[in-house]
């Protein structure tokens with residue numbers, strides 16, 4: 001019955017105007033430019049089929065109009081929820097110029113549609129109203145329009161789809177000059193696809209916020225990078241977040257740190273087979289380490305000599321190293337741990353000023369210790385150990401989408417450091433050096449560039465991150481390595497503290513003594529000296545130089561090639577004996593020659609590791 005009606009109506013329209021050569025469906029919310037467009041189409045003998053509101057406007061402008069309900073023989077129903085959703089419309093749009101499609105259309109008396117003009121209910125505007133109800137949002141979900149756009153865009157080989165009023169004038173110009181070109185149809189189709197994709201992501205985004213509560217798929221954050229950057233959230237489009245929040249509520253930067261720190265320790269463990277830890281601040285590691293046993297001196301320098309049972313926990317020793325390398329930078333860190341957190345590790349953490357931790361699991365007692373930190377505000381994330389992120393990553397910067405393959409390169413002691421360029425007769429690196437260049441290089445993979453890293457004893461001892469100039473990275477990392485080494489001097493180890501001096505104040509005072517940043521005036525002096533029972537004698541230049549010459553066997557890695565020989569000179573001053581770096585600089589020859597002269601083994605590490 002309905003089929004007969006459709007055929008009848010179409011024949012009726014054709015009989016009324018035999019000049020009609022093409023048909024257009026128009027159904028627009030935003031009616032800007034519509035009358036001019038309709039006039040242009042009519043001029044080219046295009047019959048205009050329209051939904052109710054669109055038709056009324058065109059009819060009032062004195063142009064001939066076919067209501068979509070007359071075209072389909074089916075009224076708009078459900079208060080407009082169903083208007084254009086009809087086989088006569090979509091058959092007319094989707095039909096190709098092929099025999100079987102022509103036959104289907106002919107059997108059902110359906111005419112082809114050549115132009116689709118449509119824009120959608122303003123869902124985004126509606127849901128941006130603070131007081132919008134879910135019912136109002138639901139009603140604003142355009143169904144028929146999205147279907148029109150999608151169908152027409154799918155069949156762009158034949159159909160022109162206009163989804164943006166700004167395109168009407170150019171479209172009419174093309175009609176005037178012989179018809180719409182194939183390239184234009186493609187670009188209009190692309191625009192329609194982008195619009196429906198954007199529309200759908202706005203809808204899913206709205207409902208994610210409404211329905212995905214409980215932090216499983218969508219985690220609302222207090223704010224973004226800064227307190228005025230609201231709203232903020234973390235989410236995945238499909239499935240669930242790869243971590244559970246067991247305590248506290250992580251902020252935006254906390255998550256940036258956690259989601260960089262976790263793969264670092266996971267990869268360190270995979271590469272070297274030891275428990276691993278990283279201490280992160282502002283999206284770079286302050287240090288990272290594997291859980292090699294600590295000797296007595298190390299325990300003192302890292303302030304864990306009073307932790308009972310530390311020798312039994314590789315994870316605790318890894319974190320003691322990572323936290324202890326640069327205690328100034330790791331103040332308030334985000335911690336990543338490769339293994340289930342035990343009580344000893346939790347005890348080490350419990351005494352430090354820290355923001356939160358990410359690990360694949362927690363012993364119940366360890367979890368209780370951590371959850372009590374910061375008056376219960378310490379964030380504790382449990383990461384799904386087997387989680388593998390998608391290989392493509394996308395971010396939006398200043399409104400522009402950037403997309404790239406994730407840096408999923410595997411750095412392994414077996415495969416990454418085989419090309420020893422100098423000395424030529426060295427067949428392979430000593431095991432300790434291989435271990436340390438691996439630690440340094442994996443750390444760089446998750447450090448903001450440019451970056452250079454010094455490592456020794458399975459731990460990062462100096463990291464220069466986020467410098468525009470490579471030599472500044474090499475100096476910064478070298479100065480940190482020196483400072484780390486000065487802390488092993490007996491004078492620093494044997495400082496006597498005033499009773500009640502806090503750990504952070506001790507770390508500051510040690511840092512000033514070891515880096516030679518001594519007070520310049522009485523006010524500063526009083527502040528510096530207030531923590532000591534007996535003020536330590538500053539290091540003279542000779543003492544400093546003599547002690548630093550004992551820093552040896554250091555491995556250095558760089559996230560890109562060394563453009564000048566100065567980097568090699570600087571690394572050598574801090575005990576570098578092994579350098580791993582990509583080549584490709586005009587100065588490669590000079591860099592290698594310098595390394596050789598200074599007795600440094602240079603390994604070509606062929607993978608550039610910029611990270612941003």
Ligand SMILES: NC(=O)c1ncn([C@@H]2O[C@H](COP(=O)(O)O)[C@@H](O)[C@H]2O)c1NC=O
Pocket residue numbers: 026027028029030050051052053054055080081082083084085118119120121141142143144145146
């Ligand atoms: N339900 C339908 O079949 C349907 N077909 C087209 N629309 C939308 O209705 C609007 C135009 O309606 P009107 O012509 O009545 O002003 C357009 O935004 C169009 O995208 C529909 N509305 C919602 O889905």
